[in-house]
Amino acid sequence: MFSRTLTTHPTSADRLAEILAAPGFGKYFTDHMVLIDWDADRGWHDERVVPYAPFTLDPATMLFHYGQEIFEGLKAYQQPDGSVAAFRPEANAARFARSAHRIALPELPEQLFIDSLTELVAADRAWVPTAPDTSLYLRPFMFASEVALGVHPAKKVTYCLIASPAGIYFSHGATGVTVWLSAEYVRAAPGGTGEAKTGGNYAASLLAQAEAAQRGCDQVVWLDAVERRWVEEMGTNNLCFVYGTEDAGTVEIVTPALNGSLLPGITRDSLITLARDLGYAATERRISTDEWGKAVDAGEMTEVFGCGTAAVVTPVAAVRSADGEFTIGGGRPGPVTLKLREALVAIQQGTAPDLHGWRHTLVPGA
Numbered sequence: 001m002f003s004r005t006l007t008t009h010p011t012s013a014d015r016l017a018e019i020l021a022a023p024g025f026g027k028y029f030t031d032h033m034v035l036i037d038w039d040a041d042r043g044w045h046d047e048r049v050v051p052y053a054p055f056t057l058d059p060a061t062m063l064f065h066y067g068q069e070i071f072e073g074l075k076a077y078q079q080p081d082g083s084v085a086a087f088r089p090e091a092n093a094a095r096f097a098r099s100a101h102r103i104a105l106p107e108l109p110e111q112l113f114i115d116s117l118t119e120l121v122a123a124d125r126a127w128v129p130t131a132p133d134t135s136l137y138l139r140p141f142m143f144a145s146e147v148a149l150g151v152h153p154a155k156k157v158t159y160c161l162i163a164s165p166a167g168i169y170f171s172h173g174a175t176g177v178t179v180w181l182s183a184e185y186v187r188a189a190p191g192g193t194g195e196a197k198t199g200g201n202y203a204a205s206l207l208a209q210a211e212a213a214q215r216g217c218d219q220v221v222w223l224d225a226v227e228r229r230w231v232e233e234m235g236t237n238n239l240c241f242v243y244g245t246e247d248a249g250t251v252e253i254v255t256p257a258l259n260g261s262l263l264p265g266i267t268r269d270s271l272i273t274l275a276r277d278l279g280y281a282a283t284e285r286r287i288s289t290d291e292w293g294k295a296v297d298a299g300e301m302t303e304v305f306g307c308g309t310a311a312v313v314t315p316v317a318a319v320r321s322a323d324g325e326f327t328i329g330g331g332r333p334g335p336v337t338l339k340l341r342e343a344l345v346a347i348q349q350g351t352a353p354d355l356h357g358w359r360h361t362l363v364p365g366a
């Protein structure tokens with residue numbers, strides 16, 4: 001059972017309206033948060049909704065030294081009937097548990113994960129934006145809160161959930177991004193932690209992302225660690241390659257197969273299903289940078305897009321590397337990309353039937 005301590009200083013209605021009119025991404029946080037403690041003796045305990053507030057942590061807290069931390073990212077959407085629904089939170093709960101296992105953190109039971117979402121969204125219902133393409137971004141995370149400097153799996157852990165109203169993520173998100181093929185830095189290696197959503201993977205990505213920006217690119221594309229040949233993902237997005245055309249009825253979506261170093265995206269998984277619903281073929285396999293360039297050159301690959309919770313579906317307009325540059329589909333988003341994006345967003349926002357049971361009501365309509 002969650003206890004609830006509500007803030008005595010809620011954000012004023014005027015200020016909230018101002019924030020929700022232009023939320024950006026990850027800039028504003030709701031009035032409350034969820035905390036749950038874990039220790040080796042008692043397991044998970046003391047589930048609570050409390051006012052959003054800074055942590056006070058001992059400088060010797062293990063998190064600061066060894067980075068034992070995992071997180072998730074998912075969105076809740078205002079529905080036409082006045083309810084609020086999260087998109088596939090069970091899949092995030094399952095990935096959170098897999099990440100926990102890899103980073104030697106305790107697994108949070110799925111029901112507790114879902115209950116934490118329900119509790120926070122109920123407390124901060126007023127923070128769910130209603131404009132098209134907006135949502136309430138939910139950020140569950142867990143970290144080693146034991147105070148100790150010996151390197152070992154923490155015996156004391158904190159789970160926290162915060163929420164942030166979200167608008168559009170990439171400034172070039174609608175028109176298409178330019179990507180940098182990173183030959184020098186890798187994000188993840190076989191046997192490493194690439195499959196887990198852990199802070200260290202993101203820390204390791206920042207220098208390559210800065211390099212991409214220096215080269216005038218919006219995003220970095222990661223290649224495999226061993227041969228530096230196989231495409232893995234794009235920044236914090238999985239990648240999909242579109243072969244064929246709708247006119248010819250030959251559309252095939254190709255996405256790099258899960259190999260242990262890719263983050264198994266829930267958007268990726270959903271789009272594979274939606275592609276098949278739309279009559280497209282969808283294939284998970286390896287794809288090389290060489291194939292990418294040649295297939296675009298030959299006109300066989302007509303569109304490429306990144307996909308992930310934060311940015312949804314982002315067309316890739318141009319690809320730059322040490323060897324040169326090429327554009328895809330004239331640098332404009334293609335019809336298959338737009339159709340898949342629309343199909344996904346319609347389910348998330350409740351304007352299309354939920355054939356796969358992906359919407360999970362967190363707060364019922366009035």
Ligand SMILES: Cc1ncc(COP(=O)(O)O)c(C=O)c1O
Nearest residue numbers: 236237238263265266267308309
């Ligand atoms: C490295 C990485 N790849 C892919 C994704 C996309 O995953 P999802 O669709 O579950 O958001 C994310 C974002 O979570 C990510 O951080």
